[in-house]
Amino acid sequence: xxxxxxxxxxxxxxxxxxxxxxxxxxxxxxxxxxxxxxxxxxxxxxxxxxxxxxxxxxxxxxxxxxxxxxxxxxxxxxxxxxxxxxxxxxxxxxxxxxxxxxxxxxxxxxxxxxxxxxxxxxxxxxxxxxxxxxxxxxxxxxxxxxxxxxxxxxxxxxxxxxxxxxxxxxxxxxxxxxxxxxxxxxxxxxxxxxxxxxxxxxxxxxxxxxxxxxxxxxxxxxxxxxxxxxxxxxxxxxxxxxxxxxxxxxxxxxxxxxxxxxxxxxxxxxxxxxxxxxxxxxxxxxxxxxxxxxxxxxxxxxxxxxxxxxxxxxxxxxxxxxxxxxxxxxxxxxxxxxxxxxxxxxxxxxxxxxxxxxxxxxxxxxxxxxxxxxxxxxxxxxxxxxxxxxx
Amino acid sequence: xxxxxxxxxxxxxxxxxxxxxxxxxxxxxxxxxxxxxxxxxxxxxxxxxxxxxxxxxxxxxxxxxxxxxxxxxxxxxxxxxxxxxxxxxxxxxxxxxxxxxxxxxxxxxxxxxxxxxxxxxxxxxxxxxxxxxxx
Numbered sequence: 230x231x232x233x234x235x236x237x238x239x240x241x242x243x244x245x246x247x248x249x250x251x252x253x254x255x256x257x258x259x260x261x262x263x264x265x266x267x268x269x270x271x272x273x274x275x276x277x278x279x280x281x282x283x284x285x286x287x288x289x290x291x292x293x294x295x296x297x298x299x300x301x302x303x304x305x306x307x308x309x310x311x312x313x314x315x316x317x318x319x320x321x322x323x324x325x326x327x328x329x330x331x332x333x334x335x336x337x338x339x340x341x342x343x344x345x346x347x348x349x350x351x352x353x354x355x356x357x358x359x360x361x362x363x364x365x366x367x368x369x370x371x372x373x374x375x376x377x378x379x380x381x382x383x384x385x386x387x388x389x390x391x392x393x394x395x396x397x398x399x400x401x402x403x404x405x406x407x408x409x410x411x412x413x414x415x416x417x418x419x420x421x422x423x424x425x426x427x428x429x430x431x432x433x434x435x436x437x438x439x440x441x442x443x444x445x446x447x448x449x450x451x452x453x454x455x456x457x458x459x460x461x462x463x464x465x466x467x468x469x470x471x472x473x474x475x476x477x478x479x480x481x482x483x484x485x486x487x488x489x490x491x492x493x494x495x496x497x498x499x500x501x502x503x504x505x506x507x508x509x510x511x512x513x514x515x516x517x518x519x520x521x522x523x524x525x526x527x528x529x530x531x532x533x534x535x536x537x538x539x540x541x542x543x544x545x546x547x548x549x550x551x552x553x554x555x556x557x558x559x560x561x562x563x564x565x566x567x568x569x570x571x572x573x574x575x576x577x578x579x580x581x582x583x584x585x586x587x588x589x590x591x592x593x594x595x596x597x598x599x600x601x602x603x604x605x606x607x608x609x610x611x612x613x614x615x616x617x618x619x620x
Numbered sequence: 621x622x623x624x625x626x627x628x629x630x631x632x633x634x635x636x637x638x639x640x641x642x643x644x645x646x647x648x649x650x651x652x653x654x655x656x657x658x659x660x661x662x663x664x665x666x667x668x669x670x671x672x673x674x675x676x677x678x679x680x681x682x683x684x685x686x687x688x689x690x691x692x693x694x695x696x697x698x699x700x701x702x703x704x705x706x707x708x709x710x711x712x713x714x715x716x717x718x719x720x721x722x723x724x725x726x727x728x729x730x731x732x733x734x735x736x737x738x739x740x741x742x743x744x745x746x747x748x749x750x751x752x753x754x755x
Binding site (some may be wrong): 254297 | 633635636637659676690691694695697698701714715716717719720723724
């Protein structure tokens with residue numbers, strides 16, 4: 230791999246120890262994936278933030294890197310943490326956990342990372358340009374950036390994206406290269422998709438059928454931001470897919486490949502029913518990926534003047550909650566007995582054992598609810614989730 | 621090692637710099653650091669792993685490749701902090717989890733080595749800067 234003078238200086242430690250390690254990581258990855266060079270990135274999203282997932286080892290490492298590490302990419306945002314920074318006590322989080330989590334966030338902040346704590350950076354201002362090279366981790370956001378925005382990123386890990394933030398570079402391989410962005414499968418959707426759960430189910434089916442390959446999806450006439458967000462999360466969770474194309478909807482123009490597969494309404498129903506473990510719920514979870522302001526509007530309008538009878542949590546980015554506060558949605562939702570959980574989510578907060586049955590409109594949340602938290606789960610539309618909450 | 625002064629050298633690819641010399645531990649199976657090794661003791665705890673119960677601390681660990689969660693990179697770092705890390709790692713094909721773990725923990729690491737040639741070796745030297753294994 231060819232390195233510039235400046236890149237070599239990083240390796241020699243001329244920009245400090247954190248920068249040296251960061252460059253070593255990127256060069257090693259470049260070698261592993263046979264990259265010929267490093268390229269400049271202009272946006273970064275970093276995962277591996279929750280104390281629940283990275284533990285003491287992650288905390289110690291970040292504090293070490295924060296000694297002399299500084300970001301070079303100003304637009305560097307952060308994935309959800311394990312706690313709501315302002316409201317962790319009300320959500321029943323252990324004090325020791327909260328303290329360790331705060332130290333992790335302080336270390337990121339010292340490095341210069343914007344401690345946005347959301348899996349939807351594109352909802353709070355981290356929107357890269359079409360065709361630009363970026364280094365994102367968080368599988369659902371990676372998929373959104375590649376597919377919906379048309380920026381270019383591989384599926385980075387928490388540490389490789391941090392290394393890119395510190396050096397401003399990433400190795401040039403995989404999805405950074407145009408020819409690797411072509412679809413391998415043509416997916417014909419013969420079903421009318423009308424709800425977020427339909428898109429979650431579609432993502433599960435495609436992900437499980439084609440794994441990490443790139444599909445061109447045909448037969449979706451329209452999809453809104455929330456539906457696309459759900460599809461990205463699901464296809465990445467169940468298939469490791471980092472990029473898809475939808476005919477006439479996503480920005481990259483690609484030719485249809487020969488390998489075809491069909492998805493019918495029956496397949497969609499079957500996929501939705503695969504998330505039906507129970508009829509008893511003590512936890513309603515909305516906002517995986519983090520809820521948009523339109524989803525919060527819908528919740529507020531459905532809960533207005535009513536009272537929920539079960540734990541009902543809305544997960545979202547803090548700036549989105551601020552808009553909700555401003556519009557009075559927060560007041561309506563909290564008056565109805567539901568709660569907001571900002572900066573965190575059901576996949577990375579320490580919720581294991583807290584609840585038994587979770588109902589949600591997110592296929593990804595079902596996967597992590599089962600796997601990480603041992604919940605029984607059910608996938609249902611927002612309307613059904615609210616009905617369960619009120620009865 | 622160094623029988624009759626004769627040295628065998630295998631050349632690979634540098635992943636993480638440094639030198640080490642010592643006792644080897646050979647694993648024919650891949651290793652999952654996250655959940656597969658106890659970061660406080662260095663003992664392999666993965667159920668059914670051929671080396672279950674064996675300690676990797678201070679050894680020159682030879683294995684085909686890593687597997688499992690990307691959190692494994694942090695586990696390697698934690699092993700190092702607890703002084704239970706391997707002295708060096710030699711792999712057939714290094715993937716990102718082990719590569720990043722080795723770099724942040726400053727553990728010498730090389731790959732592209734025909735590790736099957738090392739399965740009977742008890743002691744060896746690693747010079748990761750020159751990307752060689754000497755025995």
